[in-house]
Amino acid sequence: QVQLVESGGGLVQAGGSLRLSCATSGRAFSGYAMGWFRQAPGKEREFVATINWNGRNTYYADSVKGRFTISRDNRKNSVYLQMNSLKPEDTAVYYCAAGVLSRFPLLLRYEYDYWGQGTQVTVSS
Numbered sequence: 001q002v003q004l005v006e007s008g009g010g011l012v013q014a015g016g017s018l019r020l021s022c023a024t025s026g027r028a029f030s031g032y033a034m035g036w037f038r039q040a041p042g043k044e045r046e047f048v049a050t051i052n053w054n055g056r057n058t059y060y061a062d063s064v065k066g067r068f069t070i071s072r073d074n075r076k077n078s079v080y081l082q083m084n085s086l087k088p089e090d091t092a093v094y095y096c097a098a099g100v101l102s103r104f105p106l107l108l109r110y111e112y113d114y115w116g117q118g119t120q121v122t123v124s125s
Contacts, residue, residue, distance in 0.1 A: 002026040002114040004096045009119030012086055016123070020081040022096030022116055029077040030054070032114075033099045033106050036070060036081045038092035038121075045095065045109055049081060052104045059105035064090075086123045093118040 008020040022034070035050040049060045049070040058070050069082040079096060097112035106112060 002032070002098050004098060004114055004116035006094065006096045006116045006119040009094060009121045011122045011124065014087055014123055014125050016086050017082070017084045018086065018121060020083065020094055020096075020119060020121070022079045022081075024077045024079070024096075024098065030074040031100070033101070033104060034070075034072055034079040035097045035099065035106060035112055036079075037095045037097060037109060038090075039095070039118075040092040043092075047107050047109070048094070050105045050107070051079065057104055059107070083121070086121075088123045088125045090121060091123050092121060094121050 003026050005023045012018050033052050036048040037045050038048050039045040047061050051058050051070045051072050055072045067085045072079040095118045096116040098114040099106045099112040101111055
């Protein structure tokens, strides 16, 4: 079993930045692809970004390309999401997820096996 805990969310003005962290435990972190999803009120959970097992490949949703950066540190069993130039439409609960499938990228929430509890990101205009 894998446990994931997100942190780093908060309230920020439009144009500002936040860095989300996801700490994992329970099994070998380096064996999983990692992803970030987000869910705004009244909307479905949507894909944001993913990174493969060794951190050499990344993939982003069009809505965040050029603004968000996903990274991982396998020695620390952690994955990060650096969010720059934040917009009010980025407001959502952000979830960290781990997937065991070997193909890349994993874009669907059902392709991920483990999920964190989420952290709230609110961007004011």
